[in-house]
Amino acid sequence: MPFIPHTEADVREMLATIGAPSIEALFEEIPAELRTRELTGIPPALNEMEIARLMHERAQQDGTPLNFIGAGAYDHHIPSAVWAIVTRGEFYSAYTPYQAEASQGTLQLLYEYQTMMTRLTGMQVSNASLYDGASALAEAALMAVRAHRRSKSARILVPATVNPTYRQVAHTITEGQRLSFDVVPYEPALGTFDPKRLAQYEGQDITAVVIQQPNFFGLFEDVDAITDWAHANGALVIAVVNPLSLALLKPPGEWGTKGVDIVVGDGQPLGVPLSSGGPYFGFMTTRMEHVRQMPGRIIGRTVDLDGKPGYTLTLQAREQHIRRSKATSNICTNQGLLVTAATIYMSIMGAEGLERVAATSQQQTTALVEALTRIPGVTLAFDGLRFHEAVLRLDRPVAPLLAALAERGIVGGYDLSRHYPELGHALLVCATEKRTDEDIARYAGALAELLKSA
Amino acid sequence: MHEPLIFTHSRAGRRAAGQYPREVEAKVPEHLRRKRPAALPEVSELQAVRHFTRLSQLNFSIDTHFYPLGSCTMKYNPRACNELAMLPGFLARHPLAPENLSQGFLACLYELQEMLKEVTGMKGVSLTPMAGAQGEFAGVAMIRAYHRARGDHERTEIIVPDAAHGTNPATATMCGCTVIEIPSLPNGDIDLDALKQALGPKTAGIMLTNPSTLGVFERNIREVARLVHEAGGLLYYDGANLNAILGKVRPGDMGFDVIHMNLHKTFSTPHGGGGPGSGAVGVGERLLPFLPVPIAAKEGERYRWLDERDLPQTIGRLSAFMGNAGVLLRAYVYMRMLGREGMHRVADFAALNANYLLARLRAEGFDAAYPERRASHEFIITLKRQAKELGVNAMDFAKRLLDYGFHAPTTYFPLLVPECLLIEPTETEAKEDLDAFVAAMVAIQREAEQDAAKVKGAPYTLPVRRLDDVRAAKQLDLAYVEPEQGA
Numbered sequence: 018m019p020f021i022p023h024t025e026a027d028v029r030e031m032l033a034t035i036g037a038p039s040i041e042a043l044f045e046e047i048p049a050e051l052r053t054r055e056l057t058g059i060p061p062a063l064n065e066m067e068i069a070r071l072m073h074e075r076a077q078q079d080g081t082p083l084n085f086i087g088a089g090a091y092d093h094h095i096p097s098a099v100w101a102i103v104t105r106g107e108f109y110s111a112y113t114p115y116q117a118e119a120s121q122g123t124l125q126l127l128y129e130y131q132t133m134m135t136r137l138t139g140m141q142v143s144n145a146s147l148y149d150g151a152s153a154l155a156e157a158a159l160m161a162v163r164a165h166r167r168s169k170s171a172r173i174l175v176p177a178t179v180n181p182t183y184r185q186v187a188h189t190i191t192e193g194q195r196l197s198f199d200v201v202p203y204e205p206a207l208g209t210f211d212p213k214r215l216a217q218y219e220g221q222d223i224t225a226v227v228i229q230q231p232n233f234f235g236l237f238e239d240v241d242a243i244t245d246w247a248h249a250n251g252a253l254v255i256a257v258v259n260p261l262s263l264a265l266l267k268p269p270g271e272w273g274t275k276g277v278d279i280v281v282g283d284g285q286p287l288g289v290p291l292s293s294g295g296p297y298f299g300f301m302t303t304r305m306e307h308v309r310q311m312p313g314r315i316i317g318r319t320v321d322l323d324g325k326p327g328y329t330l331t332l333q334a335r336e337q338h339i340r341r342s343k344a345t346s347n348i349c350t351n352q353g354l355l356v357t358a359a360t361i362y363m364s365i366m367g368a369e370g371l372e373r374v375a376a377t378s379q380q381q382t383t384a385l386v387e388a389l390t391r392i393p394g395v396t397l398a399f400d401g402l403r404f405h406e407a408v409l410r411l412d413r414p415v416a417p418l419l420a421a422l423a424e425r426g427i428v429g430g431y432d433l434s435r436h437y438p439e440l441g442h443a444l445l446v447c448a449t450e451k452r453t454d455e456d457i458a459r460y461a462g463a464l465a466e467l468l469k470s471a
Numbered sequence: 472m473h474e475p476l477i478f479t480h481s482r483a484g485r486r487a488a489g490q491y492p493r494e495v496e497a498k499v500p501e502h503l504r505r506k507r508p509a510a511l512p513e514v515s516e517l518q519a520v521r522h523f524t525r526l527s528q529l530n531f532s533i534d535t536h537f538y539p540l541g542s543c544t545m546k547y548n549p550r551a552c553n554e555l556a557m558l559p560g561f562l563a564r565h566p567l568a569p570e571n572l573s574q575g576f577l578a579c580l581y582e583l584q585e586m587l588k589e590v591t592g593m594k595g596v597s598l599t600p601m602a603g604a605q606g607e608f609a610g611v612a613m614i615r616a617y618h619r620a621r622g623d624h625e626r627t628e629i630i631v632p633d634a635a636h637g638t639n640p641a642t643a644t645m646c647g648c649t650v651i652e653i654p655s656l657p658n659g660d661i662d663l664d665a666l667k668q669a670l671g672p673k674t675a676g677i678m679l680t681n682p683s684t685l686g687v688f689e690r691n692i693r694e695v696a697r698l699v700h701e702a703g704g705l706l707y708y709d710g711a712n713l714n715a716i717l718g719k720v721r722p723g724d725m726g727f728d729v730i731h732m733n734l735h736k737t738f739s740t741p742h743g744g745g746g747p748g749s750g751a752v753g754v755g756e757r758l759l760p761f762l763p764v765p766i767a768a769k770e771g772e773r774y775r776w777l778d779e780r781d782l783p784q785t786i787g788r789l790s791a792f793m794g795n796a797g798v799l800l801r802a803y804v805y806m807r808m809l810g811r812e813g814m815h816r817v818a819d820f821a822a823l824n825a826n827y828l829l830a831r832l833r834a835e836g837f838d839a840a841y842p843e844r845r846a847s848h849e850f851i852i853t854l855k856r857q858a859k860e861l862g863v864n865a866m867d868f869a870k871r872l873l874d875y876g877f878h879a880p881t882t883y884f885p886l887l888v889p890e891c892l893l894i895e896p897t898e899t900e901a902k903e904d905l906d907a908f909v910a911a912m913v914a915i916q917r918e919a920e921q922d923a924a925k926v927k928g929a930p931y932t933l934p935v936r937r938l939d940d941v942r943a944a945k946q947l948d949l950a951y952v953e954p955e956q957g958a
Binding site: 018019036046084118183266297308314320322325346348353 | 473474476477478486487490491492493494495496497498499500502503504505506508509510511512513514516519520522523524525526527528529530531532533534535536538540543545546547548549551553555556557558559560561562563564565566567568569571572573574575576578579585586588589590592601602603604605607608612615636637638640641642643644645646647648650687688690692693716718719720721724725735739741742743744745746747748763786787788789790791792793794795796797798800804806807808809810811812813814815816818819820822823824826827830831834844845869870873878879881882884898899900901902928930933934935936937938939940942943944946947948949950951
């Protein structure tokens with residue numbers, strides 16, 4: 018019996034102690050007519066050797082293609098030490114630190130994480146993480162509505178250059194609380210959001226403005242002007258950022274005259290593998306004045322009975338297990354294990370390491386764009402500086418090309434035609450520090466061949 | 472044992488240079504450039520490894536300690552689940568990779584959906600919710616969407632028993648519903664009269680955990696289902712306690728319309744110091760069109776994603792991609808290793824361990840909160856008598872248990888039972904570990920009788936003694952400031 022330690026003698030003795038004739042008798046309170054018979058839909062058990070064989074086959078089935086997609090998840094190098102420590106049983110198999118004295122390792126690590134995130138984003142306080150970047154945006158929108166007591170509209174402006182899936186998730190999660198998101202168009206020639214487009218909202222009750230930097234197309238937004246416009250018009254500012262980019266870019270806490278109010282994003286670039294889509298983690302930082310409106314776990318440093326420093330969950334009066342229907346959010350867990358990875362990653366890499374990774378990713382993306390736009394039929398959609406993603410326009414539909422590239426072991430990018438039909442045959446590509454010049458040449462060669470053949 | 476903050480190991484100019492790509496110049500518009508580097512630690516790789524290894528050693532965990540935290544199902548997390556979910560083919564796969572490069576991964580997810588349908592008796596499953604609370608959200612959002620699709624816009628009330636997890640009422644609020652709380656009877660069952668009073672034309676549904684958080688099976692579940700359905704509402708099953716009934720009774724057969732499953736409890740994916748969780752949802756026929764997307768589907772021998780185009784009435788997306796994929800793979804491996812027979816054994820031995828531990832503690836003089844009831848996979852001890860007679864409360868027992876090398880049970884939850892310990896041993900603990908826990912409880916009881924102050928001062932042997940929570944909340948210190956900067 019896998020994972021069950023009981024011997025037959027144990028079972029006999031335990032039943033005798035209970036005073037029950039059989040294990041079956043322990044379920045006598047369940048009405049007999051409801052009892053499950055055989056679970057025929059579950060296959061027979063596999064031992065570890067058998068399941069290992071199956072999983073190796075499945076994992077290898079699709080090969081190890083060369084990846085040029087970003088769109089919210091990025092293929093960065095992760096030092097071996099990171100996951101060797103993350104998967105130590107003491108981190109891996111512990112739970113939420115309800116008993117602080119028996120969880121100081123997790124708690125101190127989370128306090129260190131909170132410190133690093135406030136420093137990276139230029140804000141005062143951080144929570145201990147949320148589920149992912151998309152749901153973090155939803156939580157930020159709800160938080161803005163709570164924090165901005167003078168605003169009654171629950172109306173939030175979102176440029177169309179914010180990750181479209183993030184916008185979908187924010188809508189799904191906030192719909193029940195009647196938040197509305199006004200999507201404001203970007204400049205079709207530039208691929209960025211022009212702050213002048215905000216003029217039409219002057220004098221209206223707007224709760225918050227969302228800015229993504231770098232935006233979904235990899236381009237830099239005029240974050241200072243947008244932040245200042247929002248504050249001048251009585252709205253809060255929610256920044257959506259790639260944490261790695263903050264090694265190069267001005268932190269949101271310094272945008273405009275006053276800095277933004279809430280910062281969110283996905284922490285995946287900080288030591289979390291692509292892993293087919295998760296688990297990643299969402300982060301959130303804010304100003305001290307909004308800390309009581311922030312959702313999720315927060316760790317504080319305090320002292321014990323002897324005056325020695327220690328760490329504990331704090332401000333729990335915001336949370337569902339205390340406030341129930343009046344809580345700031347229904348969130349219970351965070352993404353502790355992924356935050357563990359990010360904290361170790363940031364410690365090993367340091368600010369300079371993050372800067373190098375960011376700069377190299379940018380350079381390799383520039384090289385990728387140069388190589389691909391040399392191919393007839395491929396042009397760059399938007400000029401100007403960018404971080405590590407770019408929009409390319411092709412002379413034919415993207416989907417069949419991506420399928421053909423996949424057959425050659427290349428994941429060629431993200432097809433923008435569904436979310437941005439106005440861009441025509443547009444492809445979002447990305448290169449990180451892991452993509453070599455040879456990788457780029459291989460992609461360019463395959464694409465050139467495909468475009469020539471048709 | 473004390474480990475200083477990582478920031479205190481930091482020295483300007485120290486690097487883990489072996490991890491760095493070559494140096495290149497970044498191109499950023501001047502007005503957007505970061506002026507000062509973020510003050511992250513500057514440490515060697517060894518210093519980082521040693522620091523975080525030492526931090527790990529300050530934790531209790533399943534791998535190191537018996538961890539009978541009620542309502543959390545802290546069972547063994549098989550190592551194979553982790554290793555096989557982290558195979559390079561899964562780990563390096565981008566979530567937006569084309570379907571023709573995702574067949575192995577999609578096959579695992581599809582089969583996981585099918586197995587979860589089978590063990591819960593539901594008709595459809597979506598794996599995207601990233602935690603139990605998000606699964607709850609999806610469930611209530613689907614109930615709302617169902618009523619709205621029928622033009623039934625007045626149904627906005629969600630009934631929740633007083634014993635429910637805090638996430639239940641918080642979720643109902645997030646979905647724009649009003650919470651109607653109903654009491655439990657002294658024997659732990661739902662008060663059917665109160666339920667009848669609460670039901671009406673505004674009822675959207677009821678959220679139930681069964682067995683309830685009181686650790687007992689809701690015996691009138693069929694009557695509850697009949698009453699709620701007759702009133703036009705739907706039944707939501709909170710899967711927090713699914714471990715108690717796996718292979719014994721299925722929520723779909725009890726009459727539930729929607730369920731979330733905590734894969735990190737019942738299906739043994741790691742708790743990770745507070746996440747990642749995974750809150751897959753299952754639904755009956757009526758709610759199929761509203762499931763969150765994406766969902767893995769099989770067409771002939773090929774697998775593909777179903778999205779908004781396939782399910783136009785979906786409540787939408789809950790994550791940027793497809794939920795906590797790596798957690799789903801771990802649950803898949805675990806379920807395949809249990810297999811058909813193993814599913815039944817989970818509840819068998821979870822119930823055997825819980826009832827044995829309860830019987831032994833009662834024999835030693837501890838008071839069960841529901842003495843006339845069978846324990847499910849967990850049970851409640853109340854220390855009301857000790858608190859009154861000896862001045863030693865549930866928190867004191869919990870803290871002293873840490874000194875004896877046991878993680879404490881859940882304390883002060885459910886809120887209905889005074890001075891309670893909610894104890895869940897799980898099926899993976901051996902009899903001698905349960906016996907050792909009983910011995911510790913008995914020893915603490917003796918200490919409480921002879922030297923109450925000793926118990927009230929616990930713990931003594933952990934990295935810190937009892938922490939000043941009031942100070943933590945009043946003098947907020949949520950991020951480190953270096954002394955020279957903080958002056």
